Amino acid sequence: MTSEASQRSDARDNRARILAVARAAFATDGLDIPIREIARRSGVGPATVYRHFPTKQALFAAAFAESMDTCATILDDALAEPDPWRGFCLMIERLLALHALDRGFSRAFTSRLPEVVDHFAAERDRSLRRVLDLVRRAKETGELRADVVLEDVVLALMANEGIRAESREARLAASRRFAALMIQAFRAQPRATPLPPVARLPVSVR
Template structure:
């Protein structure tokens, strides 16, 4: 019985090390990192990695589960704001900062849908929510009338480059980038602070 518990503890430790290594590598270098590289960083054999995560997709889904939850929380909080422009501006800033800290997350979130893709369902739900928030901000007269949700997607994709900025200045750069994007989204006659 004791050896059985130890084996389970060892298996959990290996799983945790694999996820930590995958998160670090994906954040640093994006999704182009190979499974063998993840195994090396985790100091486990490839067979151990594939036993815990039989597919690359399974590893990606699990590695970004926290970010996916944070992303959902950001969008839900912004959509719940009674001031749609303030909610919209907050979403742009917070998503930009989140995405700047992890090169691989935006790649995974925006990747072409695969069957049973965890990200596809979340992406569809969050983009629908953001579209409704944007319409409310447009009706309020604060968001430019020609805004479409693809404009926000473009800003988030462009923000991937922020991951290459030094860690000590990345947050400041991400907030500045978000501020410039929000200013570009602002209706021209809406000369009020966000």
């Protein structure tokens, strides 16, 4: 391998490591974690981080690009569902699962940090308008409670972000059960349908 090719390979490895560390840091420590700390955890200098991501907005964009695309696909699929109530339920189930698995993205979706708002504002507004359309359609079927508003869906996302579990699988299981509870609460005439299995969470009774 030539020196130039080796340098390109090292640069790719550094970029991938920085992104992995950033995603984990945003999830565990919040979006305002300093670039210097992300660099330290990545085993590189701040200059290396800035070489790949000139601004923190650029780092946010790269770190959450996949989740942003997944979110858009979820809303596309929900709006394409012939049954509006089913589309609404699919949205709740899949959005809560996405946010449970990527807590950094969940925080970015509801964040008021200027650097986050500057980057995500347009896409977040577009997503919320589509959620509102799903709410309207589901109400028209009579299946969704008439008093449900957009803020109720956002509240469900924020509550879901608070799930704490020991593994990715447990977070997903807890999110599925929470989504089922939310869907029952949103329904105009709740039905006693079976809930998904209970997730193992860090709770105890003394």
